[in-house]
Amino acid sequence: MPVVWSPATRGHDPQHEVWVGVATSGTEVPARVDTILTAVTEAGHPVHEAAPQPDDVLARVHDPGLVTFLAEAHERWSQGPYAELVGQRRVVPYFFPTPAMSAGLPLRPAAAVHAEAGRFAYDTMTLVGDGTWEAARAAVDCALAAADLVLGGERASYALCRPPGHHATPAGYGGSCYLNNAAVAAEALRAGGHDRVAVLDVDAHHGNGTAAIFYDRADVLYGSVHVDPGAGWFPHFVGYADETGAGAGVGATRNVPLPEGAGDDLWLEAVGGLADWATAQGCSALVVSLGVDAAADDPESPLEVTAEGYRAAGVALGGTGLPAVVVQEGGYHLPTLGGLVTAYLGGHGE
Numbered sequence: 377m378p379v380v381w382s383p384a385t386r387g388h389d390p391q392h393e394v395w396v397g398v399a400t401s402g403t404e405v406p407a408r409v410d411t412i413l414t415a416v417t418e419a420g421h422p423v424h425e426a427a428p429q430p431d432d433v434l435a436r437v438h439d440p441g442l443v444t445f446l447a448e449a450h451e452r453w454s455q456g457p458y459a460e461l462v463g464q465r466r467v468v469p470y471f472f473p474t475p476a477m478s479a480g481l482p483l484r485p486a487a488a489v490h491a492e493a494g495r496f497a498y499d500t501m502t503l504v505g506d507g508t509w510e511a512a513r514a515a516v517d518c519a520l521a522a523a524d525l526v527l528g529g530e531r532a533s534y535a536l537c538r539p540p541g542h543h544a545t546p547a548g549y550g551g552s553c554y555l556n557n558a559a560v561a562a563e564a565l566r567a568g569g570h571d572r573v574a575v576l577d578v579d580a581h582h583g584n585g586t587a588a589i590f591y592d593r594a595d596v597l598y599g600s601v602h603v604d605p606g607a608g609w610f611p612h613f614v615g616y617a618d619e620t621g622a623g624a625g626v627g628a629t630r631n632v633p634l635p636e637g638a639g640d641d642l643w644l645e646a647v648g649g650l651a652d653w654a655t656a657q658g659c660s661a662l663v664v665s666l667g668v669d670a671a672a673d674d675p676e677s678p679l680e681v682t683a684e685g686y687r688a689a690g691v692a693l694g695g696t697g698l699p700a701v702v703v704q705e706g707g708y709h710l711p712t713l714g715g716l717v718t719a720y721l722g723g724h725g726e
């Protein structure tokens with residue numbers, strides 16, 4: 377399967393994430409790119425570097441306010457006084473103008489970037505450093521180039537996207553995600569002539585961003601298997617089984633939350649169910665949000681899936697026979713990360 381990557385995706389390195397008020401080491405690190413790149417190269421997949429791609433498809437996915445904020449935030453932050461503060465060389469939001477704050481009052485843009493960040497960021501873990509915009513935009517280029525390969529006749533392609541994307545909403549960033557690479561791939565497939573596309577998300581976490589982008593649409597389905605947010609897991613507030621779409625999109629969202637410790641059998645039953653659903657709904661192409669953080673060794677989830685499980689997931693989704701753009705999402709255990717990705721790609725085939 378052809379692989380698309382970009383060296384600019386290594387440049388996002390905010391060093392920390394702020395979790396429960398403490399700066400902890402980030403898990404979504406640049407080394408993820410190189411360990412996956414080495415593994416796919418050794419497994420014999422042809423590797424291409426993504427060329428810069430136009431903005432039109434990205435503009436269908438995200439509000440211009442989010443895109444402009446992300447493109448300019450680090451430069452605004454660099455103008456101070458934050459650079460003089462220890463450990464504040466990246467944008468850390470502190471004020472969140474949630475509906476509880478504004479309570480019906482009109483919200484104006486905030487003059488201070490440390491406040492304005494909270495208009496778009498919905499957690500404190502997803503920081504913006506000096507290479508963040510370039511990396512996030514390059515990840516979108518990878519998704520677009522991978523979609524182009526499929527539209528050009530490849531049965532499948534793999535976009536080595538970093539930072540990941542499935543938690544990025546139309547106007548919000550969080551969960552280590554800034555721009556929604558999988559949603560961009562889905563829109564590119566739609567623009568390329570596929571009337572109905574399914575995004576199937578096997579990352580350990582519910583892809584609330586992708587779900588939100590397509591929630592009221594019938595032309596892009598969203599199906600996800602993930603650890604039950606009701607058991608205390610990110611994204612906490614959404615991802616329940618009774619969220620099935622709205623308006624024209626009623627029935628076009630399918631969430632399968634799993635208990636902690638689910639293991640291969642329950643997880644693969646859910647993955648197979650999503651594959652059957654996409655086929656039965658008449659989709660002509662897939663986007664696979666390939667998070668490998670459901671794996672047993674991963675520090676960010678309790679789902680206990682094996683590498684054989686990931687291979688079997690590839691067999692199930694590749695077995696639909698639908699052309700597919702596979703987009704990298706989460707997966708944080710560096711020693712096993714590359715092997716999990718190649719297990720999936722080998723199962724998927726071509």
Ligand code: SP5
Nearest residue numbers: 395400401540551552610705706
């Ligand atoms: C794309 C993706 O997999 N995003 C993961 C978002 C979930 N992150 C939640 C992190 C919860 C706190 N983890 C503690 C780690 C301390 N370094």
Ligand code: ZN
Nearest residue numbers: 579580581706
């Ligand atoms: Zn995840």
